[in-house]
Amino acid sequence: EAPRPSKWARRLKWTAYAAGAVAVVGGVLAYRHHPMPQQEPDPTKKTLLVLGTGWGAISLLRRLDTSEYNTIVVSPTNFFLFTPLLPSVTTGSLESRSIITPIKYFLRFKPFGIKFVEAESTQIDPASKTVEILDSGEVHGAITKTRLPYDYLVIGVGAESQTFGIKGVREFGLFLKEIRDARKIRTRLMDCIETAAFPGQPDDEIRRLLHMVVVGGGPTGVEYAGELHDFLRGEVDKWYPEIAPHLKITLIEALPHVLPMFSREMIEYTEKSFADMNIDLLANTAVQEVRAKELVVKDTKSGATREVPYGMLVWATGNTMRPVIKDLQARFADKGQSNRRGLVVDEYLRVAGMPDVWALGDCTATAFAPTAQVAAQQGTYLARQLNDLARTNRTGNDILATCPPFDYKHRATLAYIGDERGVSDVSLPFWSNMVSFAGYQSYLFWRSAYLSNLYTLRNRALVAFDWTKEKLFGRDISRE
Numbered sequence: 001e002a003p004r005p006s007k008w009a010r011r012l013k014w015t016a017y018a019a020g021a022v023a024v025v026g027g028v029l030a031y032r033h034h035p036m037p038q039q040e041p042d043p044t045k046k047t048l049l050v051l052g053t054g055w056g057a058i059s060l061l062r063r064l065d066t067s068e069y070n071t072i073v074v075s076p077t078n079f080f081l082f083t084p085l086l087p088s089v090t091t092g093s094l095e096s097r098s099i100i101t102p103i104k105y106f107l108r109f110k111p112f113g114i115k116f117v118e119a120e121s122t123q124i125d126p127a128s129k130t131v132e133i134l135d136s137g138e139v140h141g142a143i144t145k146t147r148l149p150y151d152y153l154v155i156g157v158g159a160e161s162q163t164f165g166i167k168g169v170r171e172f173g174l175f176l177k178e179i180r181d182a183r184k185i186r187t188r189l190m191d192c193i194e195t196a197a198f199p200g201q202p203d204d205e206i207r208r209l210l211h212m213v214v215v216g217g218g219p220t221g222v223e224y225a226g227e228l229h230d231f232l233r234g235e236v237d238k239w240y241p242e243i244a245p246h247l248k249i250t251l252i253e254a255l256p257h258v259l260p261m262f263s264r265e266m267i268e269y270t271e272k273s274f275a276d277m278n279i280d281l282l283a284n285t286a287v288q289e290v291r292a293k294e295l296v297v298k299d300t301k302s303g304a305t306r307e308v309p310y311g312m313l314v315w316a317t318g319n320t321m322r323p324v325i326k327d328l329q330a331r332f333a334d335k336g337q338s339n340r341r342g343l344v345v346d347e348y349l350r351v352a353g354m355p356d357v358w359a360l361g362d363c364t365a366t367a368f369a370p371t372a373q374v375a376a377q378q379g380t381y382l383a384r385q386l387n388d389l390a391r392t393n394r395t396g397n398d399i400l401a402t403c404p405p406f407d408y409k410h411r412a413t414l415a416y417i418g419d420e421r422g423v424s425d426v427s428l429p430f431w432s433n434m435v436s437f438a439g440y441q442s443y444l445f446w447r448s449a450y451l452s453n454l455y456t457l458r459n460r461a462l463v464a465f466d467w468t469k470e471k472l473f474g475r476d477i478s479r480e
């Protein structure tokens with residue numbers, strides 16, 4: 001039998017435990033109450049204006065040496081949105097606040113203050129080096145519009161949902177890009193279900209109201225269809241058994257297959273899983289018009305058109321430029337700015353034809369797909385460039401050409417497709433082939449990858465809590 005530790009050894013052990021506990025509580029309190037650094041602008045430093053608080057901008061701000069610049073951030077949202085988990089908010093698997101982080105949470109640990117202005121940039125003028133900003137919130141003060149001067153400008157305003165100008169999409173469709181979109185979808189879904197359950201509702205109207213249509217077989221449309229399936233099978237079947245048999249999900253895609261950016265095996269697995277889950281996939285079908293209660297769709301092979309009645313329509317057919325970018329492009333068309341996908345930048349992320357202006361993420365047209373992975377890596381790259389630029393006391397962004405160009409490293413393409421199944425194409429270091437795997441393991445991988453990628457401990461805790469809550473109590477079916 002091991003000898004019992006001496007009295008002093010036991011005392012030491014308990015003292016160490018107590019000191020550890022005090023350190024943890026002290027750390028949490030210091031983190032919780034960390035004050036925002038305040039700082040007056042320093043006239044000897046250059047003003048760096050950053051537009052946006054999305055993947056690109058946040059990644060830049062996290063690594064930027066703020067002591068080198070008077071930094072101002074302008075964005076209509078005073079938070080960062082973790083978009084990969086947005087589809088889960090549409091069905092209440094996750095609460096909206098679990099996947100957003102106030103911008104000030106990122107900035108408070110910076111040694112030098114960054115000024116945040118909640119506003120939308122409406123016009124960028126590289127000639128006068130100013131940006132017009134508008135307070136686009138609901139509450140207005142005496143001033144709603146002004147111009148901010150800059151020495152260096154970084155544009156990271158992202159993109160908005162593409163409609164291709166198809167009639168009725170903006171009026172009757174719902175998008176899935178912002179946090180408010182996910183809340184709107186959640187409310188509309190329950191509204192359709194409650195309306196279908198209204199006493200005496202005719203059968204064909206119940207079928208229409210419960211026909212949920214998703215347009216666009218890219219990852220946004222596929223992930224949303226998967227989440228919707230889980231909600232209908234997990235909650236509506238249980239709480240609304242009288243109307244549940246009429247529930248139907250249809251995914252409409254103009255191309256022959258969904259998820260064009262995934263490997264062949266993953267595409268096949270997704271399409272087979274959708275068949276198992278009774279998600280109707282209408283491939284080779286393009287939506288031509290959206291009306292209040294039906295869509296007009298065209299078979300891209302035969303050219304035949306028909307009407308499809310629907311209750312809720314979620315539109316996810318990719319990205320288009322924001323108005324501020326369209327406006328900027330139009331004024332620089334003769335300087336090489338005429339790409340319909342976004343701002344043309346060189347391999348150093350400098351915007352063509354505009355000195356001291358960089359752009360990153362979805363508002364640019366590059367060789368890379370418009371993804372969070374690309375935007376985040378561009379943000380890191382640009383932070384390094386800007387830190388270097390300030391430290392070496394150079395002026396203008398011409399000199400940056402001496403730095404290595406941006407090099408994107410693709411890590412993985414992941415998607416959740418519903419029914420606890422995922423699809424993953426993963427690039428491994430030192431191996432040229434991609435590893436693809438699908439199903440339950442891929443779903444667990446997707447969850448753990450995104451949980452660990454969330455930027456703050458607070459968000460990780462909230463997301464883990466929401467997932468546990470969903471397992472124990474199911475999702476909330478309240479309409480609000």
Ligand code: FAD
Nearest residue numbers: 052053054055056083084121157158361362370371372373
């Ligand atoms: P965003 O992150 O969109 O940020 C743009 C910022 O600019 C926002 O803060 C916005 O408020 C602000 N802004 C808007 N207008 C103005 C203005 N006029 N002036 C100033 N600021 C403005 N990518 C992946 O790699 N993996 C995924 O799993 C994934 N899942 C996704 C799921 C969904 C539902 C969606 C919609 C996208 C997903 N993406 C994913 C794509 C990814 O979200 C985008 O590529 C990424 O957000 C682009 O980053 P960004 O910084 O360019 O723009």
Ligand code: NAI
Nearest residue numbers: 216217218219220252253254286287316317318370414415
């Ligand atoms: P997308 O551009 O990837 O896909 C849109 C789809 O809509 C296309 O397949 C297109 O053929 C189809 N379409 C267009 N018009 C149509 C019409 N009239 N009728 C029917 N179908 C039509 O768009 P998505 O999914 O919005 O993604 C945008 C970007 O965000 C992409 O770069 C994507 O990679 C990225 N993203 C990545 C995710 C992930 O990695 N898990 C998740 C969500 C988005």
